[in-house]
Amino acid sequence: SSGINAEYGEEKLKWDDYGELIKHEHFRIDDEIFMEETNEAEKMPTAMPDLPEEIPTKCVTSRIKTQVNCRVKFIDFEGRSDGESIKRILSAVLKPRQMIIVHGTPDSSRHLAEFCSKSQDMGVSHIFVPGIGETVNATSERHIYQVKLKDALVTAAKFSRAKDAELAWLDAAISIQLNEDKEQVAVLEALPSKSSHTPVFINEPRLSDLRQVLNKNGIQAEFNGGVLVCNGKVAIRRSTAGRVQLEGTVCDDYYKIRSLLYSLYAII
Numbered sequence: 001s002s003g004i005n006a007e008y009g010e011e012k013l014k015w016d017d018y019g020e021l022i023k024h025e026h027f028r029i030d031d032e033i034f035m036e037e038t039n040e041a042e043k044m045p046t047a048m049p050d051l052p053e054e055i056p057t058k059c060v061t062s063r064i065k066t067q068v069n070c071r072v073k074f075i076d077f078e079g080r081s082d083g084e085s086i087k088r089i090l091s092a093v094l095k096p097r098q099m100i101i102v103h104g105t106p107d108s109s110r111h112l113a114e115f116c117s118k119s120q121d122m123g124v125s126h127i128f129v130p131g132i133g134e135t136v137n138a139t140s141e142r143h144i145y146q147v148k149l150k151d152a153l154v155t156a157a158k159f160s161r162a163k164d165a166e167l168a169w170l171d172a173a174i175s176i177q178l179n180e181d182k183e184q185v186a187v188l189e190a191l192p193s194k195s196s197h198t199p200v201f202i203n204e205p206r207l208s209d210l211r212q213v214l215n216k217n218g219i220q221a222e223f224n225g226g227v228l229v230c231n232g233k234v235a236i237r238r239s240t241a242g243r244v245q246l247e248g249t250v251c252d253d254y255y256k257i258r259s260l261l262y263s264l265y266a267i268i
Contacts, residue, residue: 086112091121100128100138147174147186156190162202162266169197169268205264207238213260219253230257 014021081089090096099116101109113127128136157168171191179185207228214221214230221230228236234248234257246261248254 083108083112087115090116091119095122096124098126098128098138099124100130100136102130145186147188149188150190153188153190158268160202160266160268167202167266167268169200171197200268202266202268203264204242204244205261207236207244210236210261210264213264214257217256217260219257219260236261 090099099113101112104112109129113129116122116124116127126138128138130136153170153172157170159166159168161167170188172188173191174186175189176184177187207223211221211223211228214228219230221228223229226237230236230248231253233251233253234246236257237245237247239245244261246254246258248257
């Protein structure tokens with residue numbers, strides 16, 4: 001047998017650390033072919049977008065009477081206290097001497113006025129329930145009179161400051177005298193000297209304020225079950241009647257704490 005023998009040389013692939021080497025001529029684009037394709041694309045006509053067809057419309061109105069099967073219900077979501085809460089606040093917290101009841105229905109206002117007048121815990125002297133447009137004279141100064149003080153009485157008075165006012169204890173009596181214009185004037189005259197009176201403490205301090213004063217003066221004060229314990233020796237509590245009670249052993253801390261407590265009062 002006879003055959004044709006052809007020489008065949010197998011191309012050897014070259015590799016490096018990143019794999020087979022790439023021949024750049026395999027990925028090269030002929031510039032002439034690219035320019036021809038670009039020119040043919042520019043010569044092709046651009047297709048116009050399809051515009052929506054204008055659909056004719058017509059507006060037709062009509063009135064139809066329908067029956068609504070529903071009802072209107074009022075739900076009170078007003079952010080205010082109800083009747084029972086108002087009664088508790090007035091009788092247990094505020095305890096006013098005078099009241100003006102407004103912004104309510106006549107029946108509810110009348111009911112609240114009757115409750116306050118019959119309440120033994122409140123002791124309201126005057127209750128006003130004005131109507132719409134009615135004026136009420138609720139001034140609390142109708143029993144105050146102007147009194148003239150003698151110079152000697154003012155000089156002898158010992159004033160103590162209580163917040164924005166100065167107070168003093170006076171043992172005096174009012175006498176009616178005539179001034180230069182022959183008008184009657186009430187004059188406050190000092191009474192003969194008597195024994196010293198019982199001191200009156202004004203400005204009830206809060207225990208939290210007292211705690212700050214004690215800490216600033218080097219006394220460690222902490223609350224324990226509503227009682228202010230000072231240096232582990234003195235206890236300060238408020239009684240059910242609202243009075244401040246000081247208890248502890250007789251020592252230097254006791255007298256120092258008592259002195260700081262008295263400094264928060266206006267003693268007359």
